[in-house]
Amino acid sequence: MIRIAALLAAILLLTSSEARAQTYPARSITLIVPFAAGGSNDMIGRIIGKKLSETWGQPVVIDNRPGAGGVIGTSAVAASAPDGYTTRSRTSHRAPFIARSPLLLVASNKLVVKSASELLALAKSKPGQITYASAGPGSINQIAAELVALSAGASFTHVPYKGDRLRSIM
DSSP: OHHHHHHHHHHHHHHSOOOOOOOSOSSOEEEEESSOTTSHHHHHHHHHHHHHHHHHTSOEEEEEOOOGGGHHHHHHHHHSOSSSSEEESSOOTTOSOOOOOOOOOOOOTTSSOSSHHHHHHHHHHSTTOSEEEESSTTSHHHHHHHHHHHHHTOOOEEEEOSSSOOOOOO
C-alpha cells in the first residue's frame, strides 16, 4: 500500500506543471495622473514614477487624464484590469505614499489690496466682480476658495482651467 501511494505521488509530481512564483512587475506599469500635465500633481506623479521604475527595474508610464476634478482619471483606473499594472497618483487608503502641496493665494498687482483681509473686504463690497482661477470645478483649489469666501461672507466668480497650471486672469 505504501509503495502504491509513493508511486502515485511520484507520478503526480512528474506530470504536474511546475508552479513558479511570478515576479512583480514583469512589465511596465501605468500611473494615471488624474490632472493635467505640468502641474503639481503631474510633477509628484513623475517623481514617484521615476523612483518606482528605478526600484522595480520596469518602466512606469505616466498617463495624464485630466478633467472633472480627477474623476476621469480615477474612473479610468477603476475600469482597468485589476492586475496591479494600472494605478493612480492620488492618495487613497491603499496608496503607499502621501503627497502634500500648499495652496497659495496670489492677487494681481492691478488690485488695490495689500493683504488677504483687504482682498476679502473688496470682494464683500463688490460681490461676484472679482474672479479667481482654479484647476477646475470640484478641485481642491475651488473648494478652498469657496470655503474662504463663505467664511468671510464674500463672493468671487470662479474661472475654471483644465489643470493646475494657472495663469494670471486679471
